Every structure is written in structure tokens, then in C-alpha cells.
Amino acid sequence: MARSQTTKKLTRIQRQRTDIILEAALDVFSDFGFRGSTIDMIAKRAKLSKPNILYYFDNKEAIHVTVLAKLLETWLAPLHAINEDNDPIDEICKYIEQKLNMARDFPRESKLFANEILQGAPHVLPELQGALKDLVAQKVKIIEAWSKDGKIAQVDPHHLFFSIWATTQHYADFDIQVRSVLDDNTKDPFDTAGPFLKTMFSTMLTP
């Protein structure tokens, strides 16, 4: 059997099917949440039978956990990229742009992540308290150094990150609300959000 393989080499079909299933699962989970999704929905979307899905994953939760784990990697990538040696405000603006691009290009991932956190992070709490916390702590030090050197204004680094996360992800997670309020579909919210956010954070950070 293929399931619960730990550090075994995968066959061609295993890799293919697993990818198809995870892609379908991302689709379904991000639309209906964990409890609102059924294995049948995922199966239909993946064009596989339900038992076939359960041949590759032990159960529904295992699919969810795997999707989340994959997602977290790419989710944290932009944060990793912040570099102490470059111009502070350029780096922050670059970070904002990357986060906003991710919200635009990967709304399913953003919504799924939001859903997970809203429910109290039942599957990723350890990662939040471990990897994420450590990574943030590291970047917080960079911000503090910039402040101390007078390169940027004095700001609470944690809240700076929270604000960037909140504002960028808002356009993916609350997409329906944003579009309802704007409604004049002449402009893409993302296009106008970029300059707005960069201006806002630049203004605050300029000493």
C-alpha cells in the first residue's frame, strides 16, 4: 500500500496522484473550509474515486495537514527574503509587494490559511509558535537595528509585521467585501492597493 509512507521513494503514479489530490483539496478546502468539505468533493474535483483518495491519504485530516504544510513553506518565503544590508524602506516595500502579489496569485492559499487561523490553528499551532515565531524574532531584530541606526523611524516591529500581513491578505481573504464596496469594476483592487500600502508604510517609516 502507498499510504503513510515515511521516507520511502515514491512511484511515478504516487507523485502524480498525490499532486492531483492536493491541488483538488486546496480548491475544495479553501472554498468550504475543513468541515464543509467532503472527501467526495475532493474526489470529484480530482477525477478519482473516494477509495482511491483514501489509498493515498489515511484520512481527510491527513489531506488537510499536508495541504497546510505545503502552503506554509511558500507562505513564509517573502519574509525570509528581508535583507538587513539593503535599503530599509526598499526592503519593506518589496516585502509588501511580494505579499500583495501572493494574495493576488494565491487567494486559495490565503483563504485556507485564514480559515485555519480563525479556527484556532488546530493543525499549525506548533509551526506558529516555532518556525514562524523564530523567523519573526529574527526579522524584528533587523527592524530594531534599522531604527537604532536612524535609518527608519521608531516603530514597534511586531505590529509593523501584523499590519503588513493584515492589509495585504485582506485583499484575498475579504475579496468579496472589497469588491462589493468598490463595485465600480473599472479598477482591480490589487492595482490600487499596492501604491496605497507602499505609501502608507513608507510615510510611517521615513525618519
Add this chain to the structure above:
Amino acid sequence: MARSQTTKKLTRIQRQRTDIILEAALDVFSDFGFRGSTIDMIAKRAKLSKPNILYYFDNKEAIHVTVLAKLLETWLAPLHAINEDNDPIDEICKYIEQKLNMARDFPRESKLFANEILQGAPHVLPELQGALKDLVAQKVKIIEAWSKDGKIAQVDPHHLFFSIWATTQHYADFDIQVRSVLDDNTKDPFDTAGPFLKTMFSTMLTP
């Protein structure tokens, strides 16, 4: 029978029980989402029997809709309060403080609303496109007038509101993430968020 009463006067017990049920439902729905909640959970929390719940509400969805409708009223109150005649930056800061207080004092409402929007607003889309959109349009005009008069800097009013919503609600909706990253439980995130956000938006809006 008591259910589906349209414009009939309610008995004392009807009012009491309805309130108890809605309170319990808010608890459960905000914790588990619509699909993750069961009528039995609500019944247990309300200390009523399941059929008794269904005596007052036609079905699970009716409870959800009612909870959301009640919630929306209080949710939009702070926005209503923005007054053109007062000092612009004071008004915005007051709005931020009110939104942040709501996130702190009514996290269940915030999470439930977030959940609803994340799922595509199946129950409140008309309100978003109607009442909310109109209210925002009205307040956008105030911001634009302030800008034109040189009282505040030129900013996109819509994105200004989006940013305020995103940053304030973030502390309720992503509470678990915020606390995971901060972890030093010496400070309450809400206490430090207030000054941070007011500074950020004031700085941006000062001409």
C-alpha cells in the same frame, strides 16, 4: 407555534429563549464555523433540547442568518459615527479606537463575520452590496472633502477604510497567530496596537 413569526408580538418566553439561543449560537458558530457547528452543540450550550431550538427557529441556517443580521448592526455603528465637522485626524483615530475596542470586546462577532466573508458572504452579500456600500460611499465623500480642503493628505479613501478594517480586525481574527508570535505575555497586543495604528494612520494623513 412560535417559529417563522412575521411581525407578530413575541411572548416573554419567546424573547428570553430567542436571546439565549442566539447567544449560544454566536458562541458555537464563531468557534466552529457554520458547517462545523451542530444544532446539538447550540442546544447544549443554551441548556435547551434540540427540538426546542427548532421550535424557535425553522432550521440551522435561520439561526445563522439571525445571528449575522444582529451582528451587522453593531458592526457598522462606528462607521456611522464619523462626523465631517470634527477634526479629521481625531475622527479617524476615534474610529480606529472604536474598531479596535470592538475587536477586543467582541471577538466572537469579528470571527463569525470573517468566516462569513471568507466563504463568499453567502448570507450577507446583499447587505454588503447595499447598506455597507452606501454607507462607505457616504464616508468616502467626507474623506475626499477633507483632502480637497487640505485638512488631510491625499489618500485613496476606499483603501484607507480597508486598511483600518484589516489592521483592527486582525487582532481578533488572527488572535492565535498574534499571540504565538509575540508570546511574551507581559503585554496585551491590543494595548500596544492602539498607539501603533493611530500613529501609522495619523502620519499618513497629516498633510
Add this chain to the structure above:
DNA sequence: AAAAAACTTGACCGTATGGTCAGATATGTA
């Protein structure tokens, strides 16, 4: 080509859940 391994599925099971209903109990009213 044949055996072995990997993959797939129709049919099935147990449980959870939304919802119903007939009848019991409490409450209000004449």
C-alpha cells in the same frame, strides 16, 4: 510471458446530524 506489486473501485458499514412528530407539560386566560 508470467509473477509480483501497485493501483483502482463498487458495494458496504457505522455514526453523526438535520429535522419531524406525537404527545406531555407548563403557562396564560375566561
Add this chain to the structure above:
DNA sequence: TACATATCTGACCATACGGTCAAGTTTTTT
């Protein structure tokens, strides 16, 4: 008090869903 109305509930039903399994099909290996 007696009647009517409102409130409440145990028992029940139908469906949906997570998950299993034995048997079949395809792919890989020898």
C-alpha cells in the same frame, strides 16, 4: 377551576459522510 394556547421533549427517520474491504485492473519487475 377549566379551557386554550404556548412550550417542551423522547423517540424516531432519512441522509450524508468518513472510512473499510474484497475483488478487479493496470503497471512494473523478473
